[in-house]
Amino acid sequence: MNISAAIWAMQAFNGLSTFCVLLLMALGLAIVFGQMGVINMAHGEFLTIGAYTTYLLSQVSERWLPALANWYFFVAIALAFVLAGALGLVVEHFMIRKLYKRPLDTLLATWGLSLIMQQAFRSTFGAREVSAKLPDWLMGSLKPTPTIDIPINGLVVMGLTTILTAGVLFALFYTRFGIDVRATMQNRAMASAVGINTARIDRLAFGLGCGLAGVAGAAFTTIGSTGPTSGSLYIVDTFLVVVFGGAQSLFGTIASAFTIAQTQATTEFFMTGSMAKVLTLSLVILILMARPQGLFALKVRR
Amino acid sequence: MSGVLQSVRPSSLRPSLRHLTTVVFEGQRRRENLYFVVLAVVLLGLFPLALDNFHLNLIGKYLTYAFVSLGLVLCWGYGGILSLGQGVFFGLGGYCMAMFLKLEASDPASTSIQSTPGIPDFMDWNQLTSLPAIWVPFKSLFCTLIAIPLVPGLLALALGAAMFRRRVGGVYFAIITQALASILSILIIGRQGYTGGVNGITDLRTLLGWDIRSDSAKTILYYVNALLLLGAVALSFSILRSKLGRLLLAVRDREERVLFTGYDVAAIKTFVFVLAAVYSAIGGAMFTLQVGFMSPSFVGIVPSIEMVISAAVGGRGSLFGAIYGTLIVNAAKTFFSEGFPELWLFVIGALFIAVVMIFPNGLAGMDYARAARTVLGWFSKLGKMRDGGSGRPVVAVVAPVVPSQPRIKVEGQ
Incomplete structure (x- = not known):
């Protein structure tokens, strides 16, 4: 196999990895922000909780439960x-x-929450980044040909992303809970009138979104280290993914994560990482200026 | 209902009503004028007399943030548009000024040890051999002074026009402005040769040969800054008192109604967003002059949102509140970062939550009488607990003077 094909394959894999990272982050937010319209600026910190949980558990298992x-x-x-x-x-x-009726204030309050959580992480775990000790089977890489090198942890993250996405789609479209969530999102008064406990749905949906962020954090420990501010680094990108996809459409979120990740990975090949990010984000903003409702807009009566 | 028309043209009202509105507006105006005089006395008299040079310079630095807060009061408090990217405009204004000062500081004589004399030192370190084209206009002070409001203003105009025409508002606008702040700070840090990178533009010395680092220069700059700020406050009031100001409030509260009345809502929103951007840019330029450097740490997401919290703590609906709030929040930040850096994030985080959940109108809009009663109520409860739960209330004022009304419980509230 020649070199250029190998580069192409690796590049495609990089794009897919970025896609999975973005999608994992965005899944929870797609429920919290996309479905419920709550701006949770502390979403990144819920992710960090998941990452630190994994780190702690790796320490515990190493010390007391080697089995x-x-x-x-x-x-x-x-x-x-x-x-x-x-x-x-x-x-x-x-x-x-x-604060459900004051979305902008939710943004400020959750930002405050994120600052408090960040400092709490820093006071507990220290400012230095920590890494979970990965089990042996996660290390190493597959080598289908001598020139292509596919890391196993990347594959695991991809698998996890696929399972979670399928799970969320199933939960939203084929369970009673999902029907209730979508009904509440589309017409709260009517949903309430037909006997859906909308306050309970709000609570559960928010909890589910945060839980998904925690799982994303756990997955992230396999590809990077964890610091007090790791979560907040991604928060803007994640919100852009959800907004770009069309806030209420879960498929839109998937498509937009894919588009943004591929653009980023492709441009990274030609320029430095930071410039690639500037270019990608600027493109997203320009497109949003022309098409504010995002890629896939769902018609909702307000 | 012709509510909007009436509020815009009091002359069309019935005589009795016209009298009433005049009285209301007159009273408010007189109070605002008084507060303005108080602010002028505090800024121009009290601070320079009471503080030494170091602390006056510190206050001057905080007052440059007050420009941003003023803009936020206009565009968020009155217009309902929350921008999380004010740091972008603050930074652009500051960078414009810094570029001019840097070029003046790097004349060929004092940069003769560089491999290319006459260009800023960081360009030389990054192997640039000639001045980039975007830096050329900043050789002239005239161009710089035009660029300071123009560059951020045009950016705000483009963004505002595109977003508000398509009726994007609220949280989407906030997120997009936040992304803008993120982009600009990444861009500045990434293009080190053009912008000085993460260190920013440092080592600024003179403005047209006038040493801006001396104590006397810093005092003069403080006064210039304070006068500019008072001018901005006065301009904001003249806007708020005009028809435009009332339309702005109407847009915040009932956008659709204003739209159906035939007004150009997008133009009103764009105007106030651009105005806020220009205010921030002036603040940024004054910051550079007073502090002597500009760096991406004033551009990104975190400084932008800290500026929002300053305005919110002071009171998003009050121009004066925003200024005092900015002073208080930044003084607190300096105090905590020097003494207890690990506490600062807890404090500001709690402040964010408290300003939303407990006092949404900030310090200026707080009901102090009610707050005092609440606090007295706590003390009285405490007293009761000390008495073993049987004692009479310590503070008699707490007891409700209004005969208690039958409570109606509404289902689902």
Whole structure:
């Protein structure tokens, strides 16, 4: 196989990796922001919770339960979901619940929450980035040909993204809960009138979104280290992904994550990483200026 | 209902009503005029007399942020448009000024040790051999002074016109402006040779040969800054008192109605967004002059949102509140970052949450009488607990004077 084909394949894989990262981040936000219209600026910190959970669990398993060392990762994913989701429920109860009618104020309050959480992480885990000790089977890479090198952790993240996305799509479109969420989103008064407990749906949906962020954080430990501000680095990109896709459309979110990731990965090949990011974000903003409703707009009566 | 028309043209009202509105507006105007005089006395008299040079310069630095807060009051408090990218405009204004000062500081004589004398030092370090084209206009002070309001103003105009024409508002606008802040700070940090990178543009010395680092120069710059700020406040009031100001409020509260009445809502919103951008740019330019450098740390997402919180703490609906709020928040920031840096994020985070959940109108809009009653109420409860729960209330004022009304519980509220 010649070199250029190998470069092309690696480039495509890089794009797919970025796509999975963006999509994992955006999934939770697509529910919280896309479906419920809540701006949760602390979304990145829920992700960090998942990442730190994984880190702690890797430490615990290394020290006391070496038998678990190979499989702790799956426990970590579940625990990350539970912890981040539970905290999401608490935050919803004390803060978000009272601000549903003031979206801009929600933005400010959750930004404050994110600052507090960041400092709490820093005070607990220190300012330095930490990495979870990965089980052996996650290390290494596949080599289909001598020139192509596909890391296994990237493949695992991709698999996880696929499963989660399918799960969220299934939950939203084929379960009672999903029908209730969509009904509440599309017409709150009517949903309430037919007997849906909209306050409960709001709470559960917010918790689910935060839990998904936690799972994304757990997945991220396989490809990078975790610091107190890791989550906040992605928050703007993630919001852009959801807005660009058309806020209420989950398929739009998937498509927009794919588009943005591929643009980023392709331009990164030609210029420095930061310039590629500037170019990608500027393109997204320019497109949004021309088409503010995003790629896939869902018609909703307000 | 012709509510909008009536509020715009009081002369068309019935005589009795016209009298009433005149009285209301007159009272408010007189109060605002008084507050303006108080502000002028505080800025021009109290601070320079009471503070030494170092602290006066610090206040001067905070006052440059007050320009941003003023703009935010107009565009967020009155217009309902939350921009999370005011740092972009602050930074553009500041960078325009810094580019001029940097070019003056790097004349061929003092940069003779560089491999290319006559260009700023960071360009030389980044192997640039000639001045980039975007830097050339900033050789002249005249062009710089035009560029300071023009560059951010045009950016705001393009963004505002595109977004508001398509009726994008609220959270989408906030997110897009935030992305803009992110883009600009990445861009500045990434193009080190053109912008000085993450260090920014430093080592600024003179303005047309006048040393801006001396104590006397800093005092003069403080006064210039304070006068500009007072001018901005006066201009804001003249706008708010005009028909445009009332339309702005109407747009915030009932956008559709204003639209159906035949007004160009997008133009009104764009105007106020551009005005806020120009204010921020002036603040940025004054910041560069007073502090002596400009860096991307004043451009990105975090500084932009800190400027929003300053305005919110002071009171998003009050021009004066925004100025005092900016002073308080920034003084608190300096205090905490020097003494207890790890506490600062907790404090400002709690401030964000409190300003939204507890006092949404900020310090200026707080009901102090009610707050005092609440606090007294806590003390009285505390007193009761000390008495073993049987004692009478310590503070008698707390008891409601209004006969209690039957409470009607509304289902679902």
